[in-house]
Amino acid sequence: MHPNQIFRETDSERNHTMLASAGFGALVVNGDDVPHVAHIPYHYDRVTGQVAFHLVRSNPIARVLAKSDGRATLIINGPHGYISPDWYGVDDQVPTWNYVAIHATGSVAVLPDDQLEPILNRLSDHFEADLLPKPIWKMSKLTEDVKIRMMRQIVPCVMQVDMIDGTWKLGQNKADAVRLAAAKQLRDSGDGSDPQQLADLMEQAT
Template structure:
Protein backbone atom coordinates (compact mmCIF):
# COMPACT_ATOMS: atom_id res chain seq x y z
CA UNK A 1 0.00 0.00 0.00
CA UNK A 2 1.55 3.28 -1.10
CA UNK A 3 1.78 5.64 1.83
CA UNK A 4 0.95 9.33 1.82
CA UNK A 5 2.10 11.35 4.86
CA UNK A 6 -1.21 13.26 4.89
CA UNK A 7 -3.15 10.02 5.30
CA UNK A 8 -0.78 8.01 7.51
CA UNK A 9 -2.06 6.45 10.73
CA UNK A 10 0.58 6.09 13.45
CA UNK A 11 -1.26 6.27 16.78
CA UNK A 12 -1.07 2.80 18.37
CA UNK A 13 -4.40 3.14 20.19
CA UNK A 14 -6.17 4.07 16.95
CA UNK A 15 -4.52 1.20 15.12
CA UNK A 16 -5.64 -1.24 17.82
CA UNK A 17 -9.18 0.13 17.59
CA UNK A 18 -9.31 -0.39 13.82
CA UNK A 19 -7.90 -3.91 14.14
CA UNK A 20 -10.36 -4.79 16.91
CA UNK A 21 -13.34 -3.32 15.05
CA UNK A 22 -12.57 -5.17 11.79
CA UNK A 23 -11.62 -8.77 12.63
CA UNK A 24 -12.33 -10.30 9.18
CA UNK A 25 -8.90 -10.07 7.54
CA UNK A 26 -7.00 -11.14 4.44
CA UNK A 27 -3.81 -13.22 4.85
CA UNK A 28 -1.33 -13.02 1.96
CA UNK A 29 1.88 -15.02 1.42
CA UNK A 30 4.44 -15.28 -1.35
CA UNK A 31 4.89 -18.99 -2.07
CA UNK A 32 6.96 -20.99 -4.59
CA UNK A 33 3.76 -21.22 -6.66
CA UNK A 34 3.05 -17.50 -6.48
CA UNK A 35 0.92 -15.31 -4.24
CA UNK A 36 -1.78 -16.96 -2.13
CA UNK A 37 -4.50 -15.25 -0.09
CA UNK A 38 -6.89 -16.56 2.56
CA UNK A 39 -9.59 -14.93 4.66
CA UNK A 40 -10.02 -15.51 8.39
CA UNK A 41 -11.21 -13.80 11.57
CA UNK A 42 -8.25 -12.51 13.58
CA UNK A 43 -8.09 -10.87 17.02
CA UNK A 44 -5.67 -8.73 18.98
CA UNK A 45 -3.61 -10.76 21.43
CA UNK A 46 -5.31 -10.09 24.77
CA UNK A 47 -2.03 -10.59 26.64
CA UNK A 48 -0.24 -7.79 24.75
CA UNK A 49 -0.77 -4.05 24.44
CA UNK A 50 0.92 -3.69 21.05
CA UNK A 51 -0.29 -4.71 17.57
CA UNK A 52 0.25 -8.45 18.06
CA UNK A 53 -2.60 -10.49 16.59
CA UNK A 54 -3.71 -14.10 17.00
CA UNK A 55 -5.79 -16.30 14.76
CA UNK A 56 -5.94 -19.65 13.02
CA UNK A 57 -6.10 -21.19 9.58
CA UNK A 58 -7.74 -24.43 8.58
CA UNK A 59 -5.50 -27.22 7.37
CA UNK A 60 -3.97 -27.38 4.77
CA UNK A 61 -3.84 -23.56 4.51
CA UNK A 62 -0.94 -23.62 6.98
CA UNK A 63 1.15 -25.64 4.52
CA UNK A 64 0.03 -23.58 1.54
CA UNK A 65 1.09 -20.35 3.27
CA UNK A 66 4.25 -21.85 4.77
CA UNK A 67 2.90 -20.58 8.06
CA UNK A 68 5.69 -19.91 10.53
CA UNK A 69 8.37 -20.12 7.84
CA UNK A 70 7.63 -17.21 5.53
CA UNK A 71 6.52 -13.61 5.87
CA UNK A 72 2.77 -13.18 6.19
CA UNK A 73 0.94 -10.00 5.22
CA UNK A 74 -2.33 -9.46 7.11
CA UNK A 75 -4.65 -6.84 5.61
CA UNK A 76 -7.17 -5.18 7.91
CA UNK A 77 -9.90 -3.44 5.92
CA UNK A 78 -11.86 -0.84 7.83
CA UNK A 79 -14.89 1.14 6.65
CA UNK A 80 -14.67 2.31 3.05
CA UNK A 81 -16.92 3.75 0.38
CA UNK A 82 -17.52 5.79 -2.73
CA UNK A 83 -17.39 9.61 -2.53
CA UNK A 84 -19.33 11.41 -5.28
CA UNK A 85 -17.90 14.55 -6.92
CA UNK A 86 -21.42 15.97 -6.59
CA UNK A 87 -20.78 16.31 -2.87
CA UNK A 88 -17.92 18.78 -3.49
CA UNK A 89 -20.11 21.56 -4.84
CA UNK A 90 -20.02 23.29 -8.24
CA UNK A 91 -16.28 22.87 -8.86
CA UNK A 92 -14.25 20.67 -11.21
CA UNK A 93 -13.87 17.31 -9.44
CA UNK A 94 -13.80 13.56 -9.88
CA UNK A 95 -14.98 10.66 -7.68
CA UNK A 96 -12.78 9.02 -5.07
CA UNK A 97 -12.93 6.24 -2.52
CA UNK A 98 -12.45 6.90 1.18
CA UNK A 99 -11.07 4.08 3.31
CA UNK A 100 -9.21 2.94 6.40
CA UNK A 101 -6.73 0.07 6.05
CA UNK A 102 -3.91 -1.45 8.09
CA UNK A 103 -1.22 -3.80 6.76
CA UNK A 104 0.68 -5.97 9.28
CA UNK A 105 3.70 -8.00 8.12
CA UNK A 106 5.98 -10.49 9.83
CA UNK A 107 6.78 -14.17 10.29
CA UNK A 108 4.11 -15.67 12.56
CA UNK A 109 4.70 -17.97 15.51
CA UNK A 110 2.79 -21.27 15.52
CA UNK A 111 0.67 -21.77 18.63
CA UNK A 112 0.57 -24.91 20.73
CA UNK A 113 -2.69 -26.90 20.68
CA UNK A 114 -3.72 -25.47 24.07
CA UNK A 115 -2.96 -21.91 22.96
CA UNK A 116 -4.89 -22.52 19.76
CA UNK A 117 -7.88 -23.78 21.76
CA UNK A 118 -7.87 -20.57 23.78
CA UNK A 119 -7.83 -18.49 20.60
CA UNK A 120 -10.67 -20.53 19.08
CA UNK A 121 -12.64 -20.11 22.30
CA UNK A 122 -12.08 -16.33 22.21
CA UNK A 123 -13.17 -16.12 18.58
CA UNK A 124 -16.45 -17.92 19.26
CA UNK A 125 -17.10 -15.86 22.40
CA UNK A 126 -16.32 -12.60 20.58
CA UNK A 127 -19.02 -13.06 17.99
CA UNK A 128 -21.56 -15.12 19.94
CA UNK A 129 -21.62 -12.64 22.83
CA UNK A 130 -23.68 -10.23 20.69
CA UNK A 131 -26.53 -12.75 20.42
CA UNK A 132 -29.37 -13.06 22.94
CA UNK A 133 -28.60 -16.76 23.48
CA UNK A 134 -24.90 -17.27 22.72
CA UNK A 135 -23.60 -20.75 21.89
CA UNK A 136 -20.05 -20.87 23.26
CA UNK A 137 -17.45 -23.33 22.02
CA UNK A 138 -17.43 -25.59 25.09
CA UNK A 139 -21.18 -25.47 25.54
CA UNK A 140 -23.42 -28.52 24.92
CA UNK A 141 -24.14 -30.12 22.54
CA UNK A 142 -20.41 -29.68 21.86
CA UNK A 143 -18.29 -31.99 24.00
CA UNK A 144 -14.54 -32.09 24.64
CA UNK A 145 -13.91 -34.72 21.99
CA UNK A 146 -15.67 -32.61 19.37
CA UNK A 147 -13.83 -29.42 20.35
CA UNK A 148 -10.41 -31.07 20.34
CA UNK A 149 -11.12 -32.66 16.99
CA UNK A 150 -12.00 -29.20 15.72
CA UNK A 151 -8.70 -27.84 17.04
CA UNK A 152 -6.70 -30.57 15.32
CA UNK A 153 -8.09 -29.41 12.00
CA UNK A 154 -6.66 -25.93 12.48
CA UNK A 155 -3.30 -24.27 13.10
CA UNK A 156 -3.15 -21.27 15.40
CA UNK A 157 -0.68 -18.43 15.00
CA UNK A 158 0.55 -15.29 16.71
CA UNK A 159 1.97 -12.44 14.64
CA UNK A 160 3.95 -9.59 16.12
CA UNK A 161 4.36 -7.35 13.06
CA UNK A 162 7.82 -6.20 12.06
CA UNK A 163 6.30 -3.80 9.52
CA UNK A 164 3.11 -1.77 9.82
CA UNK A 165 1.62 0.41 7.09
CA UNK A 166 -1.65 2.10 7.99
CA UNK A 167 -3.63 4.57 5.95
CA UNK A 168 -6.71 6.64 6.71
CA UNK A 169 -7.85 8.43 3.53
CA UNK A 170 -10.89 10.38 4.67
CA UNK A 171 -10.98 13.63 2.68
CA UNK A 172 -8.24 15.25 4.73
CA UNK A 173 -7.39 17.31 1.62
CA UNK A 174 -10.84 18.93 1.53
CA UNK A 175 -12.22 22.01 3.27
CA UNK A 176 -14.23 21.72 6.47
CA UNK A 177 -17.39 22.66 4.58
CA UNK A 178 -16.89 19.89 2.02
CA UNK A 179 -16.04 17.37 4.73
CA UNK A 180 -19.24 18.22 6.60
CA UNK A 181 -21.24 17.76 3.38
CA UNK A 182 -19.64 14.36 2.72
CA UNK A 183 -20.39 13.24 6.27
CA UNK A 184 -24.00 14.38 5.92
CA UNK A 185 -24.38 12.52 2.61
CA UNK A 186 -22.90 9.34 4.09
CA UNK A 187 -25.31 9.58 7.03
CA UNK A 188 -28.41 10.66 5.11
CA UNK A 189 -29.33 7.24 3.80
CA UNK A 190 -30.77 8.79 0.61
CA UNK A 191 -28.04 7.45 -1.67
CA UNK A 192 -26.88 3.86 -2.21
CA UNK A 193 -23.49 4.94 -0.80
CA UNK A 194 -24.72 5.96 2.64
CA UNK A 195 -22.59 4.29 5.30
CA UNK A 196 -22.69 5.37 8.97
CA UNK A 197 -19.50 3.44 9.76
CA UNK A 198 -17.53 5.46 7.21
CA UNK A 199 -19.06 8.75 8.34
CA UNK A 200 -18.15 7.88 11.93
CA UNK A 201 -14.52 7.32 10.88
CA UNK A 202 -14.55 10.67 9.11
CA UNK A 203 -15.93 12.40 12.19
CA UNK A 204 -13.29 10.79 14.35
CA UNK A 205 -10.42 11.82 12.07
CA UNK A 206 -11.61 15.35 11.36
CA UNK A 207 -12.57 16.12 14.95
CA UNK A 208 -8.95 15.32 15.88
CA UNK A 209 -7.67 17.53 13.05
CA UNK A 210 -9.93 20.42 14.04
CA UNK A 211 -9.13 20.07 17.73
CA UNK A 212 -5.42 20.26 16.92
CA UNK A 213 -5.91 23.62 15.23
CA UNK A 214 -8.50 24.87 17.73
CA UNK A 215 -11.50 24.71 15.42
CA UNK A 216 -15.07 23.46 16.00
CA UNK A 217 -15.89 19.77 15.75
CA UNK A 218 -17.90 18.14 12.96
CA UNK A 219 -20.86 17.70 15.30
CA UNK A 220 -22.43 14.35 16.12
CA UNK A 221 -20.73 11.53 17.96
CA UNK A 222 -17.82 9.52 16.58
CA UNK A 223 -17.84 5.80 17.19
Protein backbone atom coordinates (compact mmCIF):
# COMPACT_ATOMS: atom_id res chain seq x y z
CA MET A 1 0.00 0.00 0.00
CA HIS A 2 1.15 3.54 -0.77
CA PRO A 3 2.60 5.25 2.33
CA ASN A 4 0.99 8.62 1.50
CA GLN A 5 -2.28 8.68 3.44
CA ILE A 6 -3.92 10.95 0.85
CA PHE A 7 -4.11 7.87 -1.41
CA ARG A 8 -5.12 5.35 1.25
CA GLU A 9 -8.55 3.99 2.17
CA THR A 10 -9.24 1.36 4.83
CA ASP A 11 -12.47 -0.67 4.83
CA SER A 12 -14.22 1.88 2.61
CA GLU A 13 -17.34 1.03 0.64
CA ARG A 14 -15.51 1.22 -2.67
CA ASN A 15 -12.76 -1.11 -1.40
CA HIS A 16 -15.47 -3.73 -0.79
CA THR A 17 -17.05 -2.98 -4.18
CA MET A 18 -13.73 -3.38 -6.00
CA LEU A 19 -13.02 -6.64 -4.17
CA ALA A 20 -16.47 -7.99 -5.04
CA SER A 21 -16.34 -6.98 -8.70
CA ALA A 22 -12.77 -8.03 -9.57
CA GLY A 23 -13.18 -11.79 -9.22
CA PHE A 24 -9.48 -12.51 -9.80
CA GLY A 25 -6.42 -11.79 -7.70
CA ALA A 26 -3.11 -12.96 -6.26
CA LEU A 27 -3.25 -14.87 -2.97
CA VAL A 28 -0.07 -14.52 -0.89
CA VAL A 29 0.76 -16.86 2.00
CA ASN A 30 3.98 -17.00 4.04
CA GLY A 31 6.29 -19.89 3.16
CA ASP A 32 9.38 -21.21 4.93
CA ASP A 33 11.80 -19.11 2.88
CA VAL A 34 9.76 -17.08 0.37
CA PRO A 35 6.08 -16.11 0.10
CA HIS A 36 3.84 -18.50 -1.84
CA VAL A 37 1.63 -16.85 -4.47
CA ALA A 38 -1.37 -18.27 -6.32
CA HIS A 39 -3.44 -16.45 -8.93
CA ILE A 40 -7.07 -17.32 -8.23
CA PRO A 41 -10.62 -16.66 -9.38
CA TYR A 42 -12.80 -16.11 -6.33
CA HIS A 43 -16.18 -14.97 -5.06
CA TYR A 44 -16.46 -12.40 -2.25
CA ASP A 45 -19.58 -12.43 -0.09
CA ARG A 46 -19.91 -8.98 1.43
CA VAL A 47 -22.44 -10.18 4.05
CA THR A 48 -20.26 -12.94 5.51
CA GLY A 49 -16.90 -11.34 4.68
CA GLN A 50 -15.78 -14.59 3.08
CA VAL A 51 -13.75 -15.12 -0.08
CA ALA A 52 -14.44 -18.56 -1.58
CA PHE A 53 -11.97 -20.13 -4.00
CA HIS A 54 -10.21 -23.37 -4.84
CA LEU A 55 -6.62 -24.44 -5.34
CA VAL A 56 -4.99 -27.25 -7.25
CA ARG A 57 -4.31 -29.94 -4.66
CA SER A 58 -0.57 -29.93 -5.47
CA ASN A 59 -0.27 -26.16 -4.97
CA PRO A 60 2.26 -25.37 -2.19
CA ILE A 61 -0.30 -23.09 -0.56
CA ALA A 62 -2.80 -25.94 -0.36
CA ARG A 63 -0.17 -28.14 1.27
CA VAL A 64 0.73 -25.42 3.80
CA LEU A 65 -2.93 -24.78 4.68
CA ALA A 66 -3.70 -28.50 4.94
CA LYS A 67 -1.31 -28.66 7.92
CA SER A 68 -2.78 -25.65 9.71
CA ASP A 69 -4.93 -22.63 8.96
CA GLY A 70 -2.95 -19.48 8.21
CA ARG A 71 -3.06 -15.81 7.37
CA ALA A 72 -3.04 -14.57 3.80
CA THR A 73 -3.44 -11.45 1.71
CA LEU A 74 -5.43 -11.31 -1.52
CA ILE A 75 -4.10 -8.62 -3.88
CA ILE A 76 -6.43 -7.05 -6.45
CA ASN A 77 -5.25 -4.78 -9.25
CA GLY A 78 -7.80 -2.23 -10.41
CA PRO A 79 -7.42 0.17 -13.33
CA HIS A 80 -3.93 1.63 -13.74
CA GLY A 81 -1.90 3.62 -16.23
CA TYR A 82 1.09 5.81 -16.98
CA ILE A 83 0.62 9.56 -16.54
CA SER A 84 2.87 11.74 -18.69
CA PRO A 85 4.07 15.02 -17.12
CA ASP A 86 3.19 16.71 -20.42
CA TRP A 87 -0.49 16.05 -19.73
CA TYR A 88 -0.73 18.36 -16.72
CA GLY A 89 -0.28 21.59 -18.65
CA VAL A 90 2.09 23.02 -16.03
CA ASP A 91 5.88 22.98 -15.67
CA ASP A 92 8.17 20.97 -13.40
CA GLN A 93 6.14 17.76 -13.27
CA VAL A 94 7.49 14.20 -13.41
CA PRO A 95 6.15 10.93 -14.81
CA THR A 96 4.00 8.83 -12.50
CA TRP A 97 1.66 5.86 -12.47
CA ASN A 98 -1.91 6.19 -11.23
CA TYR A 99 -3.61 3.04 -10.02
CA VAL A 100 -6.07 1.30 -7.75
CA ALA A 101 -4.95 -1.66 -5.64
CA ILE A 102 -6.83 -3.54 -2.93
CA HIS A 103 -5.31 -5.80 -0.25
CA ALA A 104 -7.76 -8.07 1.59
CA THR A 105 -6.24 -9.86 4.58
CA GLY A 106 -7.64 -12.62 6.74
CA SER A 107 -7.48 -16.21 7.92
CA VAL A 108 -7.53 -18.95 5.28
CA ALA A 109 -8.55 -22.57 5.66
CA VAL A 110 -8.86 -25.63 3.46
CA LEU A 111 -12.42 -26.92 3.78
CA PRO A 112 -13.65 -30.53 3.83
CA ASP A 113 -14.04 -32.08 0.39
CA ASP A 114 -17.83 -32.12 0.71
CA GLN A 115 -17.70 -28.30 0.50
CA LEU A 116 -16.00 -28.33 -2.91
CA GLU A 117 -19.04 -28.74 -5.15
CA PRO A 118 -21.03 -25.94 -3.44
CA ILE A 119 -18.04 -23.59 -3.86
CA LEU A 120 -17.60 -24.54 -7.52
CA ASN A 121 -21.30 -23.91 -8.11
CA ARG A 122 -21.05 -20.56 -6.33
CA LEU A 123 -18.10 -19.51 -8.50
CA SER A 124 -19.55 -20.63 -11.82
CA ASP A 125 -22.99 -19.15 -11.07
CA HIS A 126 -21.35 -15.82 -10.19
CA PHE A 127 -19.27 -15.56 -13.36
CA GLU A 128 -21.87 -17.08 -15.68
CA ALA A 129 -24.35 -14.41 -14.56
CA ASP A 130 -22.17 -11.84 -16.36
CA LEU A 131 -22.84 -13.67 -19.63
CA LEU A 132 -26.63 -13.44 -19.60
CA PRO A 133 -28.78 -13.96 -21.63
CA LYS A 134 -26.65 -17.05 -22.29
CA PRO A 135 -28.09 -19.93 -20.23
CA ILE A 136 -26.03 -20.40 -17.08
CA TRP A 137 -23.66 -23.37 -17.26
CA LYS A 138 -24.23 -25.95 -14.52
CA MET A 139 -22.03 -28.78 -13.27
CA SER A 140 -24.91 -31.12 -14.05
CA LYS A 141 -23.75 -30.89 -17.67
CA LEU A 142 -20.72 -33.00 -16.73
CA THR A 143 -20.84 -36.77 -16.68
CA GLU A 144 -20.35 -38.09 -13.14
CA ASP A 145 -16.98 -39.73 -13.83
CA VAL A 146 -15.55 -36.54 -15.38
CA LYS A 147 -16.84 -34.45 -12.47
CA ILE A 148 -15.31 -36.78 -9.90
CA ARG A 149 -11.99 -36.91 -11.75
CA MET A 150 -11.77 -33.11 -12.00
CA MET A 151 -12.78 -32.55 -8.37
CA ARG A 152 -10.09 -34.92 -7.11
CA GLN A 153 -7.47 -32.47 -8.36
CA ILE A 154 -8.62 -29.41 -6.38
CA VAL A 155 -9.42 -28.40 -2.81
CA PRO A 156 -12.04 -25.91 -1.53
CA CYS A 157 -10.78 -22.93 0.46
CA VAL A 158 -12.20 -19.90 2.21
CA MET A 159 -10.69 -16.69 3.52
CA GLN A 160 -12.43 -14.86 6.35
CA VAL A 161 -11.54 -11.25 5.57
CA ASP A 162 -10.89 -9.03 8.57
CA MET A 163 -9.12 -6.09 6.90
CA ILE A 164 -9.39 -4.42 3.50
CA ASP A 165 -6.83 -1.76 2.64
CA GLY A 166 -6.88 0.23 -0.58
CA THR A 167 -4.62 2.54 -2.53
CA TRP A 168 -6.49 4.90 -4.84
CA LYS A 169 -3.66 6.93 -6.40
CA LEU A 170 -5.56 9.27 -8.69
CA GLY A 171 -3.68 12.55 -8.55
CA GLN A 172 -5.34 13.79 -5.36
CA ASN A 173 -2.10 15.64 -4.60
CA LYS A 174 -2.55 17.82 -7.69
CA ALA A 175 -4.68 20.92 -8.21
CA ASP A 176 -8.11 20.08 -9.64
CA ALA A 177 -7.46 21.70 -13.01
CA VAL A 178 -4.14 19.90 -13.38
CA ARG A 179 -5.59 16.51 -12.44
CA LEU A 180 -8.57 16.96 -14.77
CA ALA A 181 -6.27 17.89 -17.65
CA ALA A 182 -4.29 14.68 -17.12
CA ALA A 183 -7.51 12.64 -16.93
CA LYS A 184 -8.64 14.00 -20.30
CA GLN A 185 -5.30 13.19 -21.92
CA LEU A 186 -5.38 9.69 -20.42
CA ARG A 187 -8.88 9.12 -21.78
CA ASP A 188 -7.83 10.30 -25.24
CA SER A 189 -4.63 8.23 -25.23
CA GLY A 190 -6.35 4.91 -24.50
CA ASP A 191 -3.18 3.76 -22.75
CA GLY A 192 -2.99 1.52 -19.68
CA SER A 193 -5.42 -0.90 -18.08
CA ASP A 194 -9.00 0.37 -18.48
CA PRO A 195 -8.03 4.01 -19.13
CA GLN A 196 -11.66 5.11 -19.29
CA GLN A 197 -12.41 3.87 -15.77
CA LEU A 198 -9.15 5.31 -14.45
CA ALA A 199 -9.94 8.68 -16.06
CA ASP A 200 -13.42 8.59 -14.50
CA LEU A 201 -11.90 7.97 -11.07
CA MET A 202 -9.37 10.77 -11.54
CA GLU A 203 -12.18 13.17 -12.44
CA GLN A 204 -14.11 12.15 -9.30
CA ALA A 205 -11.09 12.38 -6.97
CA THR A 206 -10.89 15.11 -4.35
